[in-house]
Amino acid sequence: xxxxxxxxxxxxxxxxxxxxxxxxxxxxxxxxxxxxxxxxxxxxxxxxxxxxxxxxxxxxxxxxxxxxxxxxxxxxxxxxxxxxxxxxxxxxxxxxxxxxxxxxxxxxxxxxxxxxxxxxxxxxxxxxxxxxxxx
Amino acid sequence: xxxxxxxxxxxxxxxxxxxxxxxxxxxxxxxxxxxxxxxxxxxxxxxxxxxxxxxxxxxxxxxxxxxxxxxxxxxxxxxxxxxxxxxxxxxxxxxxxxxxxxxxxxxxxxxxxxxxxx
Numbered sequence: 001x002x003x004x005x006x007x008x009x010x011x012x013x014x015x016x017x018x019x020x021x022x023x024x025x026x027x028x029x030x031x032x033x034x035x036x037x038x039x040x041x042x043x044x045x046x047x048x049x050x051x052x053x054x055x056x057x058x059x060x061x062x063x064x065x066x067x068x069x070x071x072x073x074x075x076x077x078x079x080x081x082x083x084x085x086x087x088x089x090x091x092x093x094x095x096x097x098x099x100x101x102x103x104x105x106x107x108x109x110x111x112x113x114x115x116x117x118x119x120x121x122x123x124x125x126x127x128x129x130x131x132x133x134x135x
Numbered sequence: 136x137x138x139x140x141x142x143x144x145x146x147x148x149x150x151x152x153x154x155x156x157x158x159x160x161x162x163x164x165x166x167x168x169x170x171x172x173x174x175x176x177x178x179x180x181x182x183x184x185x186x187x188x189x190x191x192x193x194x195x196x197x198x199x200x201x202x203x204x205x206x207x208x209x210x211x212x213x214x215x216x217x218x219x220x221x222x223x224x225x226x227x228x229x230x231x232x233x234x235x236x237x238x239x240x241x242x243x244x245x246x247x248x249x250x251x252x253x
Contacts, residue, residue, distance in 0.1 A: 024215070030208040031212065037201055038239075039166075044197065061166070062170045080156060
Protein backbone atom coordinates (compact mmCIF):
# COMPACT_ATOMS: atom_id res chain seq x y z
CA UNK A 1 0.00 0.00 0.00
CA UNK A 2 1.17 3.50 -0.69
CA UNK A 3 1.77 5.95 2.08
CA UNK A 4 -1.54 7.79 2.54
CA UNK A 5 -1.59 11.53 1.92
CA UNK A 6 -2.23 13.46 5.09
CA UNK A 7 -3.11 17.09 4.67
CA UNK A 8 -1.33 19.25 7.24
CA UNK A 9 -3.50 21.50 9.35
CA UNK A 10 -2.17 24.50 11.26
CA UNK A 11 -2.95 24.61 14.99
CA UNK A 12 -4.60 28.01 14.53
CA UNK A 13 -6.90 26.80 11.72
CA UNK A 14 -10.01 27.89 13.61
CA UNK A 15 -8.95 31.53 14.09
CA UNK A 16 -9.31 32.57 10.44
CA UNK A 17 -12.96 31.82 9.76
CA UNK A 18 -15.86 33.28 11.82
CA UNK A 19 -17.83 30.01 11.46
CA UNK A 20 -14.88 28.03 12.88
CA UNK A 21 -14.52 30.57 15.71
CA UNK A 22 -18.22 30.08 16.58
CA UNK A 23 -17.68 26.30 16.45
CA UNK A 24 -14.79 26.56 18.91
CA UNK A 25 -16.79 28.89 21.17
CA UNK A 26 -19.61 26.32 21.17
CA UNK A 27 -17.17 23.54 22.08
CA UNK A 28 -15.63 25.79 24.76
CA UNK A 29 -18.98 26.03 26.58
CA UNK A 30 -18.08 22.57 27.92
CA UNK A 31 -15.37 23.99 30.22
CA UNK A 32 -17.53 26.23 32.50
CA UNK A 33 -20.28 23.58 32.44
CA UNK A 34 -17.77 20.93 33.57
CA UNK A 35 -16.61 23.18 36.45
CA UNK A 36 -20.26 23.82 37.33
CA UNK A 37 -20.92 20.06 37.50
CA UNK A 38 -17.96 19.71 39.89
CA UNK A 39 -19.56 22.47 42.00
CA UNK A 40 -22.81 20.45 42.09
CA UNK A 41 -20.78 17.39 43.18
CA UNK A 42 -19.14 19.40 45.96
CA UNK A 43 -22.61 20.44 47.18
CA UNK A 44 -23.74 16.81 47.24
CA UNK A 45 -20.55 15.83 49.12
CA UNK A 46 -21.10 18.57 51.72
CA UNK A 47 -24.69 17.37 52.10
CA UNK A 48 -23.44 13.86 52.96
CA UNK A 49 -21.28 15.41 55.72
CA UNK A 50 -24.26 16.85 57.57
CA UNK A 51 -26.43 19.93 57.84
CA UNK A 52 -23.75 22.33 59.12
CA UNK A 53 -21.37 21.45 56.27
CA UNK A 54 -24.15 21.86 53.69
CA UNK A 55 -25.22 25.25 55.07
CA UNK A 56 -21.57 26.38 55.01
CA UNK A 57 -21.44 25.33 51.31
CA UNK A 58 -24.61 27.33 50.72
CA UNK A 59 -22.94 30.42 52.23
CA UNK A 60 -19.85 29.77 50.09
CA UNK A 61 -22.06 30.12 46.98
CA UNK A 62 -22.38 33.85 47.80
CA UNK A 63 -18.65 34.38 47.17
CA UNK A 64 -17.83 36.57 44.13
CA UNK A 65 -15.75 33.79 42.51
CA UNK A 66 -18.57 31.28 42.61
CA UNK A 67 -21.10 33.90 41.46
CA UNK A 68 -18.77 34.59 38.53
CA UNK A 69 -18.63 30.84 37.78
CA UNK A 70 -22.42 30.75 37.90
CA UNK A 71 -22.60 33.72 35.50
CA UNK A 72 -20.15 32.09 33.10
CA UNK A 73 -21.94 28.73 33.36
CA UNK A 74 -25.30 30.44 32.71
CA UNK A 75 -23.96 32.12 29.56
CA UNK A 76 -22.42 28.80 28.46
CA UNK A 77 -25.64 26.88 29.15
CA UNK A 78 -27.72 29.40 27.18
CA UNK A 79 -25.29 29.37 24.22
CA UNK A 80 -25.18 25.57 24.37
CA UNK A 81 -28.99 25.32 24.46
CA UNK A 82 -29.43 27.61 21.43
CA UNK A 83 -26.73 25.93 19.31
CA UNK A 84 -27.69 22.38 20.39
CA UNK A 85 -31.34 22.82 19.46
CA UNK A 86 -30.34 24.45 16.15
CA UNK A 87 -28.61 21.13 15.31
CA UNK A 88 -31.50 18.85 16.33
CA UNK A 89 -33.34 19.02 12.94
CA UNK A 90 -30.12 17.96 11.17
CA UNK A 91 -29.93 14.77 13.25
CA UNK A 92 -33.63 14.06 13.88
CA UNK A 93 -35.06 13.79 10.37
CA UNK A 94 -38.68 12.62 10.15
CA UNK A 95 -39.31 12.16 6.44
CA UNK A 96 -41.17 8.96 5.60
CA UNK A 97 -44.23 8.15 3.49
CA UNK A 98 -46.35 7.87 6.61
CA UNK A 99 -45.05 10.81 8.57
CA UNK A 100 -43.32 13.96 7.45
CA UNK A 101 -42.33 16.73 9.85
CA UNK A 102 -40.52 19.81 8.54
CA UNK A 103 -37.11 20.64 10.07
CA UNK A 104 -38.46 24.04 11.14
CA UNK A 105 -41.30 22.43 13.10
CA UNK A 106 -38.88 20.04 14.85
CA UNK A 107 -36.66 22.97 15.84
CA UNK A 108 -39.57 25.10 17.11
CA UNK A 109 -40.99 22.18 19.13
CA UNK A 110 -37.59 21.64 20.83
CA UNK A 111 -37.19 25.39 21.46
CA UNK A 112 -40.63 25.54 23.07
CA UNK A 113 -39.88 22.41 25.14
CA UNK A 114 -36.56 23.82 26.34
CA UNK A 115 -38.07 27.18 27.34
CA UNK A 116 -40.93 25.45 29.22
CA UNK A 117 -38.58 22.98 31.00
CA UNK A 118 -36.03 25.63 32.02
CA UNK A 119 -38.59 28.11 33.34
CA UNK A 120 -40.58 25.25 34.90
CA UNK A 121 -37.53 23.98 36.81
CA UNK A 122 -36.66 27.47 38.04
CA UNK A 123 -40.25 28.13 39.18
CA UNK A 124 -40.40 24.70 40.89
CA UNK A 125 -37.23 25.43 42.87
CA UNK A 126 -38.39 28.94 43.84
CA UNK A 127 -41.88 27.75 44.91
CA UNK A 128 -40.66 24.65 46.81
CA UNK A 129 -37.96 26.56 48.71
CA UNK A 130 -40.20 29.53 49.53
CA UNK A 131 -42.81 27.09 50.85
CA UNK A 132 -40.11 25.36 52.89
CA UNK A 133 -39.16 28.75 54.37
CA UNK A 134 -42.72 29.63 55.27
CA UNK A 135 -43.32 26.70 57.65
CA UNK B 136 -12.57 -5.12 13.15
CA UNK B 137 -11.86 -3.72 16.56
CA UNK B 138 -14.92 -2.50 18.38
CA UNK B 139 -15.14 1.24 18.88
CA UNK B 140 -16.12 2.92 22.13
CA UNK B 141 -17.48 5.84 20.11
CA UNK B 142 -21.20 4.79 20.08
CA UNK B 143 -21.26 4.65 23.90
CA UNK B 144 -19.33 7.90 24.28
CA UNK B 145 -21.53 9.60 21.70
CA UNK B 146 -24.82 8.36 23.25
CA UNK B 147 -23.82 9.71 26.66
CA UNK B 148 -22.63 12.96 25.00
CA UNK B 149 -25.97 13.28 23.19
CA UNK B 150 -28.03 12.55 26.28
CA UNK B 151 -26.00 15.06 28.29
CA UNK B 152 -26.34 17.68 25.56
CA UNK B 153 -30.12 17.26 25.46
CA UNK B 154 -30.35 17.42 29.27
CA UNK B 155 -28.18 20.56 29.41
CA UNK B 156 -30.23 22.25 26.67
CA UNK B 157 -33.55 21.47 28.37
CA UNK B 158 -32.68 22.18 32.02
CA UNK B 159 -29.09 23.56 32.04
CA UNK B 160 -29.84 27.30 32.20
CA UNK B 161 -32.68 26.75 34.72
CA UNK B 162 -30.46 24.56 36.92
CA UNK B 163 -27.56 27.05 36.89
CA UNK B 164 -29.91 29.93 37.73
CA UNK B 165 -31.50 27.87 40.54
CA UNK B 166 -28.22 27.11 42.29
CA UNK B 167 -27.02 30.70 41.74
CA UNK B 168 -30.10 31.93 43.65
CA UNK B 169 -30.02 29.09 46.22
CA UNK B 170 -28.33 30.96 49.13
CA UNK B 171 -30.91 33.78 48.85
CA UNK B 172 -33.87 31.42 48.39
CA UNK B 173 -32.79 29.44 51.46
CA UNK B 174 -31.85 32.49 53.56
CA UNK B 175 -35.22 32.77 55.31
CA UNK B 176 -35.13 29.26 56.77
CA UNK B 177 -31.93 27.37 55.92
CA UNK B 178 -32.88 24.32 58.01
CA UNK B 179 -36.13 23.91 56.07
CA UNK B 180 -34.25 24.26 52.75
CA UNK B 181 -31.80 21.58 53.94
CA UNK B 182 -34.75 19.33 54.84
CA UNK B 183 -36.39 19.92 51.44
CA UNK B 184 -33.19 18.98 49.58
CA UNK B 185 -32.82 16.00 51.94
CA UNK B 186 -36.32 14.83 51.00
CA UNK B 187 -35.37 14.98 47.30
CA UNK B 188 -32.14 13.06 47.90
CA UNK B 189 -33.86 10.45 50.09
CA UNK B 190 -36.34 9.42 47.38
CA UNK B 191 -35.11 6.85 44.83
CA UNK B 192 -36.46 8.94 41.94
CA UNK B 193 -34.76 12.01 43.40
CA UNK B 194 -31.46 10.10 43.57
CA UNK B 195 -31.87 9.05 39.93
CA UNK B 196 -32.65 12.62 38.88
CA UNK B 197 -29.63 14.07 40.71
CA UNK B 198 -27.37 11.33 39.32
CA UNK B 199 -28.60 12.13 35.78
CA UNK B 200 -28.01 15.86 36.34
CA UNK B 201 -24.39 15.17 37.34
CA UNK B 202 -23.37 12.08 35.32
CA UNK B 203 -24.72 13.06 31.87
CA UNK B 204 -23.22 16.60 31.89
CA UNK B 205 -19.90 15.03 33.02
CA UNK B 206 -19.83 12.68 30.01
CA UNK B 207 -21.03 15.47 27.72
CA UNK B 208 -18.50 18.10 28.79
CA UNK B 209 -15.51 15.73 29.01
CA UNK B 210 -16.32 14.35 25.53
CA UNK B 211 -16.32 17.91 24.17
CA UNK B 212 -13.14 18.83 26.06
CA UNK B 213 -11.42 15.67 24.77
CA UNK B 214 -12.31 16.48 21.14
CA UNK B 215 -11.69 20.21 21.66
CA UNK B 216 -8.11 19.59 22.83
CA UNK B 217 -7.64 17.41 19.75
CA UNK B 218 -8.97 20.29 17.58
CA UNK B 219 -6.45 22.61 19.23
CA UNK B 220 -3.64 20.19 18.22
CA UNK B 221 -2.67 19.41 21.78
CA UNK B 222 0.76 17.85 21.41
CA UNK B 223 -0.09 14.70 23.34
CA UNK B 224 -0.95 11.13 22.33
CA UNK B 225 -4.66 10.54 21.90
CA UNK B 226 -5.20 7.39 23.95
CA UNK B 227 -4.08 8.69 27.39
CA UNK B 228 -6.20 11.81 26.83
CA UNK B 229 -9.25 9.67 26.04
CA UNK B 230 -8.56 7.45 29.06
CA UNK B 231 -8.30 10.54 31.26
CA UNK B 232 -11.52 12.11 29.94
CA UNK B 233 -13.82 9.08 29.70
CA UNK B 234 -12.20 7.34 32.68
CA UNK B 235 -12.47 10.53 34.72
CA UNK B 236 -16.14 10.94 33.82
CA UNK B 237 -16.84 7.30 34.75
CA UNK B 238 -14.97 7.65 38.05
CA UNK B 239 -16.71 10.91 39.07
CA UNK B 240 -20.06 9.38 38.09
CA UNK B 241 -19.35 6.29 40.25
CA UNK B 242 -18.35 8.49 43.21
CA UNK B 243 -21.61 10.46 42.86
CA UNK B 244 -23.67 7.26 42.75
CA UNK B 245 -21.76 5.97 45.81
CA UNK B 246 -22.53 9.15 47.81
CA UNK B 247 -26.20 9.03 46.79
CA UNK B 248 -26.62 5.36 47.67
CA UNK B 249 -24.55 4.97 50.83
CA UNK B 250 -24.21 8.34 52.54
CA UNK B 251 -27.77 9.63 52.39
CA UNK B 252 -30.40 7.88 54.54
CA UNK B 253 -33.39 6.80 52.49
